[in-house]
C-alpha cells in the first residue's frame with residue numbers, strides 16, 4: 374500500500390481547460406522574464422569589472438569565495454581529481470566516452486563536395502570547424518560529467534581548435550573530479566570555475582582570466598538560459614536546452630512498473646522539469662500511478678523525492694487521451710526533449726512522431742541509458758524547441774561555406790541568365806560585371 378499522499382496531476386485531455394493545457398504545453402522554460410531582469414546587472418557587472426565581478430557573483434550565488442588565481446583549474450587540481458576518482462568510475466566514464474565518440478564520428482560529413490551544374494560550372498560546399506567554443510556544464514542541482522562528454526566529444530570530433538569549459542564550483546571551491554577526468558579524456562585543459570549568468574557574460578565579453586568565445590553551448594538553469602537570450606548579440610548560444618522533460622507514451626499493453634520507473638527519470642532533475650505519462654488507457658494510468666507512489670516511497674534522497682513530487686504535481690503528471698492517435702497528436706504538439714514509446718509495436722509509431730529531441734523505442738530503451746552511455750547526444754532542445762531544432766551534434770561545431778568555380782565556356786553558357794536576373798532586380802553593376810567581361 375502506498376504511503377505518500379502526493380496528488381499526482383491527472384488530466385483527461387479533452388476535458389482540460391485551455392488555461393491548464395497552456396501551462397502543461399508551455400512548461401517552465403516559457404516565461405523567464407523575471408530571470409532576465411535578475412541577470413541584466415550580473416551581465417553588466419561582468420562586462421565592466423571582469424574577474425572581480427566573477428568572484429563577487431560566485432560568492433553571492435554559489436556561496437564560494439575564490440580568488441583570481443583559483444578561477445582557472447590548475448594542473449595540480451587535474452592531477453588531484455585523477456587520484457580521487459576510483460578505477461570503476463574511470464572505467465564507466467571511459468566506456469561512455471568511447472560510445473559517444475563512435476556515435477558522433479558517424480555524423481562526420483564529407484569535408485568538401487562539388488557538382489557540375491552546367492559544363493564548366495562547378496558548385497559545392499566546404500566544411501570548416503568553428504574556431505572556439507565554451508562548453509557549459511551545469512552544477513546547481515547535481516554534477517554533470519556526462520554533459521561534458523556530450524558537448525566536448527562532438528566539439529573535438531568536429532576539430533574545434535579552442536575548447537574551454539565553464540562550470541560552477543562546488544562548496545569547496547573545486548570542480549567535481551569526474552568532470553575534470555572527462556575533460557582530461559577529451560584533451561580539454563582549460564576549465565574555469567564559474568557558472569550561472571556570470572559565466573555566460575564572461576565568455577561573451579571575456580575577462581582577464583576567461584577568454585571571450587564565439588559560441589557557448591550546453592544546458593542550464595533559467596539563469597543560464599536568460600543570460601544566453603540577453604547576450605545573443607554578443608555570443609552564439611547553441612541549442613536551447615533548459616529544464617529536462619520527457620513523455621512516456623503507452624498503449625494498453627504497457628508494463629506499469631517500467632512506465633512508472635521511466636516517468637521518474639527526468640522528474641528528478643529539478644522542480645522546474647516536466648515528466649508526463651500519456652496514455653489512452655485509464656487502466657494503465659491507474660496502474661502506473663500506483664507504481665509511482667510506491668517508487669516515490671522507495672527513494673532515499675530527500676531532495677530528489679521533493680523534485681519528483683513537485684514535478685508530478687506541477688508541470689508533469691498523467692494525461693489521458695481518447696485513443697493512440699490523440700496521444701501522438703499531443704506528443705507532437707508538446708515536442709518533448711525525450712519520448713519513450715512503450716507500445717506493443719513501437720517501430721510502427723516511429724514515423725508518426727514528428728517533434729521530439731530523442732525517440733526511444735520499446736520497454737528496455739530507458740532514457741537513463743541514453744542520458745549516459747549509449748552514444749546519442751543527451752543535450753536536446755526543451756520547451757517545444759524540438760519542433761525546429763535537433764540534439765547537439767557535430768554540426769553545432771561545424772559550418773559550411775559554399776564554393777564555386779566557373780570556366781570561360783561555362784561563363785558564356787550562363788552569363789545571360791544572370792545578367793537578365795540582375796535587370797529584373799535592378800542591379801546595374803551586377804549586370805555590368807557579366808556583360809562587360811570577355
Ligand SMILES: NC(=O)c1ccc[n+]([C@@H]2O[C@H](COP(=O)([O-])OP(=O)(O)OC[C@H]3O[C@@H](n4cnc5c(N)ncnc54)[C@H](O)[C@@H]3O)[C@@H](O)[C@H]2O)c1
Pocket residue numbers: 411434435510511512513514515517520541568569570592593594595596597614615616617642643645646710751752753754755
Ligand atoms: N536539456 C538538457 O540536455 C539538459 C541536460 C542536463 C541538465 N539539464 C537541465 O539543466 C538545468 C541545470 O540547472 P542547475 O541549477 O542544476 O545548474 P546551473 O549550473 O545551470 O545553474 C546553477 C547556477 O545558477 C546560478 N544561480 C543560482 N541561483 C541564482 C540566483 N538566484 N540568481 C542568479 N543566479 C543564480 C549560480 O551561479 C549557479 O552556479 C536543470 O534544469 C536540468 O534539468 C538539461
Ligand SMILES: N[C@H](CO)Cc1c[nH]c[nH+]1
Pocket residue numbers: 517519520617618639710744751752753
Ligand atoms: N536528462 C539530461 C538531458 O536531458 C541528461 C542527464 C545528465 N545526467 C542526468 N541526466
Ligand SMILES: [Zn+2]
Pocket residue numbers: 617638639642744
Ligand atoms: Zn537526466
